[in-house]
Amino acid sequence: MDRRSFLRAAGFASLAGLWASATVGVLSKREVKAYAVRPGDKALTAGRWGMVIDTRVCKDHPECEKCIEACHHVHNVPHIPNKRHEIKWIWKEEFEHAFPDTAHEYLNEYLHDREFLLLCNHCEHPPCVRVCPTQATFKREDGIVMMDMHRCIGCRFCMAACPYGSRSFNWRDPRPFIKDPNPEYPTRMKGVVEKCTFCTEQLAFGKLPVCAEACPYGAIKVGDLSDPHSEINQILRENFTLRRKVHLGTGPSVFYIV
Amino acid sequence: MLEKALVGSKKYYALVFFLGAVFLVGFYFFLKQLAFGLGITGMSRDVSWGFYVAQFTYLVGVAASAVMVVLPYYLHNYKDYGKMTIFGEFLAIGAVTMCLLFIVVDIGQTHRLFNVLLHPTPHSMLFYDMIVLNGYLLINLICGWSALHGVYKGTKYPDWVKPFIYLSIPWAFSIHTVTAFLYAGLPGRHFWLTAVMAPRFLASAFCSGPALLLLLIYIVKAFTRFDPGEKAIRALAKTITYALLANLFLFGCELFTSFYSGIPGHQFSIKYLFAGLHGHMKLVPWMWTAYALMLVAAVLLVIPKTRNNLGLLPLLCILVVIGTWIDKGMGLIVGGFVPNPLERITEYMPTFPEVMISIGIYAAGFLIITVLYKIAISVMESRGVI
Amino acid sequence: MYDAGKVIPGLIAFVVLVTVPFWTNFGKAAPEPKPELPKEYKKCVESKDFMRREHMKLLRKWRFDVVRKNMRIYINSEGQPVNMSLQNECFRCHTSKKKFCDVCHDYVAAHPYCWNCHIPPEEKKGWATKEVKNWTDEVSSEQPASHH
Numbered sequence: 001m002d003r004r005s006f007l008r009a010a011g012f013a014s015l016a017g018l019w020a021s022a023t024v025g026v027l028s029k030r031e032v033k034a035y036a037v038r039p040g041d042k043a044l045t046a047g048r049w050g051m052v053i054d055t056r057v058c059k060d061h062p063e064c065e066k067c068i069e070a071c072h073h074v075h076n077v078p079h080i081p082n083k084r085h086e087i088k089w090i091w092k093e094e095f096e097h098a099f100p101d102t103a104h105e106y107l108n109e110y111l112h113d114r115e116f117l118l119l120c121n122h123c124e125h126p127p128c129v130r131v132c133p134t135q136a137t138f139k140r141e142d143g144i145v146m147m148d149m150h151r152c153i154g155c156r157f158c159m160a161a162c163p164y165g166s167r168s169f170n171w172r173d174p175r176p177f178i179k180d181p182n183p184e185y186p187t188r189m190k191g192v193v194e195k196c197t198f199c200t201e202q203l204a205f206g207k208l209p210v211c212a213e214a215c216p217y218g219a220i221k222v223g224d225l226s227d228p229h230s231e232i233n234q235i236l237r238e239n240f241t242l243r244r245k246v247h248l249g250t251g252p253s254v255f256y257i258v
Numbered sequence: 259m260l261e262k263a264l265v266g267s268k269k270y271y272a273l274v275f276f277l278g279a280v281f282l283v284g285f286y287f288f289l290k291q292l293a294f295g296l297g298i299t300g301m302s303r304d305v306s307w308g309f310y311v312a313q314f315t316y317l318v319g320v321a322a323s324a325v326m327v328v329l330p331y332y333l334h335n336y337k338d339y340g341k342m343t344i345f346g347e348f349l350a351i352g353a354v355t356m357c358l359l360f361i362v363v364d365i366g367q368t369h370r371l372f373n374v375l376l377h378p379t380p381h382s383m384l385f386y387d388m389i390v391l392n393g394y395l396l397i398n399l400i401c402g403w404s405a406l407h408g409v410y411k412g413t414k415y416p417d418w419v420k421p422f423i424y425l426s427i428p429w430a431f432s433i434h435t436v437t438a439f440l441y442a443g444l445p446g447r448h449f450w451l452t453a454v455m456a457p458r459f460l461a462s463a464f465c466s467g468p469a470l471l472l473l474l475i476y477i478v479k480a481f482t483r484f485d486p487g488e489k490a491i492r493a494l495a496k497t498i499t500y501a502l503l504a505n506l507f508l509f510g511c512e513l514f515t516s517f518y519s520g521i522p523g524h525q526f527s528i529k530y531l532f533a534g535l536h537g538h539m540k541l542v543p544w545m546w547t548a549y550a551l552m553l554v555a556a557v558l559l560v561i562p563k564t565r566n567n568l569g570l571l572p573l574l575c576i577l578v579v580i581g582t583w584i585d586k587g588m589g590l591i592v593g594g595f596v597p598n599p600l601e602r603i604t605e606y607m608p609t610f611p612e613v614m615i616s617i618g619i620y621a622a623g624f625l626i627i628t629v630l631y632k633i634a635i636s637v638m639e640s641r642g643v644i
Numbered sequence: 645m646y647d648a649g650k651v652i653p654g655l656i657a658f659v660v661l662v663t664v665p666f667w668t669n670f671g672k673a674a675p676e677p678k679p680e681l682p683k684e685y686k687k688c689v690e691s692k693d694f695m696r697r698e699h700m701k702l703l704r705k706w707r708f709d710v711v712r713k714n715m716r717i718y719i720n721s722e723g724q725p726v727n728m729s730l731q732n733e734c735f736r737c738h739t740s741k742k743k744f745c746d747v748c749h750d751y752v753a754a755h756p757y758c759w760n761c762h763i764p765p766e767e768k769k770g771w772a773t774k775e776v777k778n779w780t781d782e783v784s785s786e787q788p789a790s791h792h
């Protein structure tokens with residue numbers, strides 16, 4: 001046998017061996033037997049989750065930040081002093097920054113001092129979900145745009161795609177900046193994107209999102225937009241509401257009563 | 259043929275070791291970035307893509323530009339490009355490798371990169387980008403290596419390579435179009451939300467890539483007996499000229515749409531880049547320099563006397579490369595993020611570690627190009643076709 | 645064979661180098677890992693054998709089902725419902741990462757990075773020392789097993 005034939009045979013043999021071992025590995029992968037799961041007890045469900053924030057109520061309590069503190073505490077959101085690296089799931093903005101396409105220089109004083117709570121809008125047609133290369137951010141059937149921290153590769157394409165600036169990236173390890181961690185919820189590590197997840201871990205056990213619960217004045221209401229008889233739809237029928245950047249077609253699920 | 263890379267002149271070894279050393283320095287800073295996180299760069303919550311992605315965008319253009327020599331030679335039998343194509347393809351290999359490296363260093367969770375393959379996502383442009391970039395690398399490796407191997411053996415390349423060569427032509431257009439689509443489909447970024455993004459990318463690529471190729475050819479000419487021929491150089495100069503004119507024209511179109519329509523959202527980013535917004539002016543001198551260089555280069559390239567002056571041509575190529583690099587590699591990405599979706603401004607400048615990592619990647623790319631070019635030259639010399 | 649004088653000694657040197665871990669550790673063996681089992685709780689989600697072999701697969705399925713399928717309760721092989729949560733279920737009983745998880749993981753040189761995000765049981769106590777406001781009492785009232 002000459003050298004070339006020997007090398008060819010050896011190459012084929014090793015490829016065949018690789019294939020054989022891979023096949024054996026795949027076929028014999030023992031799945032977890034007898035695996036049954038179900039949703040949480042008393043889980044809250046909806047056809048499409050929505051949120052209405054009554055900014056008239058917030059106006060009467062300008063120093064109040066209970067929803068922000070609650071959310072950021074429960075979800076172990078770090079407080080990073082460097083603005084470049086800051087992480088926020090919910091925060092306050094002035095009208096001209098929350099609604100830049102609607103603001104103008106003749107704005108009435110009514111809206112001048114009004115503060116708006118901004119968070120992920122859990123859009124009906126989310127651009128972030130469209131661009132994520134690993135489906136680490138995905139839209140659930142109940143309309144919540146969820147984050148899978150286990151799969152996120154940190155490419156930040158979603159951050160570029162979000163027209164609302166709702167997403168934050170962990171530019172460094174967040175743990176040194178978490179003053180008072182909640183042991184029932186994980187932190188994140190450096191290199192992943194995070195945002196409001198509509199408190200899926202609360203909804204799964206029959207509780208409302210933390211911001212809605214924490215507001216002492218009832219400014220934040222959460223409900224099922226697809227249920228015509230829900231409280232939230234009643235509020236939307238009776239009040240004038242704004243959504244952010246509607247002309248982009250994203251279909252935000254967060255409404256603001258002005 | 260690889261053995262040709264192992265034997266060379268002292269200058270060759272010096273270059274290889276120098277580039278290798280620079281790469282190792284960059285790698286050291288990359289280890290620091292892995293330990294600390296991407297916060298070591300100048301990126302922020304508002305400007306979440308920066309220098310790395312900008313270099314990636316620029317280099318995809320350079321990689322695509324190989325088609326400007328491959329198309330005339332293989333598709334239209336333009337024999338004058340006979341000696342140039344291999345260098346264009348090898349430049350493409352180096353450029354695509356650098357692109358991939360820039361993506362790797364920009365990823366937050368590097369060890370999860372495989373997730374893009376494990377969870378294919380047909381509605382994400384990054385998924386297609388991964389496919390077309392890696393495909394393009396493979397195609398150029400196959401085509402370039404086979405063609406050179408043909409010369410090595412003293413024959414023509416085998417017939418099965420021809421379909422790959424034909425495939426590389428539309429594929430080259432596709433890699434830069436897909437990259438443009440990363441930006442052009444994002445609803446919140448008005449600077450990028452333009453149909454002209456992909457054509458502009460291609461125009462900018464087809465002047466910057468061949469200009470860089472010409473510069474490399476001039477360098478190779480200075481150190482070896484290689485000469486692609488005056489006709490080839492003049493033809494490539496024409497390509498650069500027309501592509502540069504197209505690039506400037508398309509930019510003019512952007513200016514018209516933004517400023518004639520008067521829509522503020524469309525104007526903000528351009529104002530930020532060229533005049534500054536609310537006192538934020540970090541990029542203004544850079545952008546004016548870029549466009550001044552490109553305009554001067556365009557004028558001199560259009561005039562036949564100056565374009566055909568082969569002594570002046572390398573300088574014009576340098577102007578084109580610097581101008582397009584600033585335009586794409588500094589202005590384009592940051593401009594899309596300023597102002598942010600809430601119309602606030604956060605400026606961006608790369609940090610020292612970020613620049614060092616980028617230089618390390620450039621060194622790796624140029625090392626690959628050096629080695630491949632050395633192989634090509636040595637093979638051509640050994641066959642007497644130099 | 646060409647260059648036999650270089651090839652054969654080279655092969656022998658390679659084989660010797662590659663087998664260094666074996667013949668340098670001849671006669672010695674690292675002690676069998678003994679993770680400290682929880683004192684009050686005798687039963688885990690599944691049997692000890694199953695957990696030893698399959699806990700990684702179970703956790704991987706859990707994280708997929710919790711995050712991506714919105715499932716929260718796992719019915720184990722005895723029909724008992726279990727809350728699918730590393731932090732809130734597993735760590736209720738396994739209260740020390742160092743004495744339980746790390747013991748075997750270090751032995752087999754496995755480095756799962758779950759704890760970069762999922763707060764290890766020891767660090768629960770370390771962090772939850774400051775005063776918390778009223779509305780969070782309900783959230784953090786469940787204490788680790790050693791407080792029961």
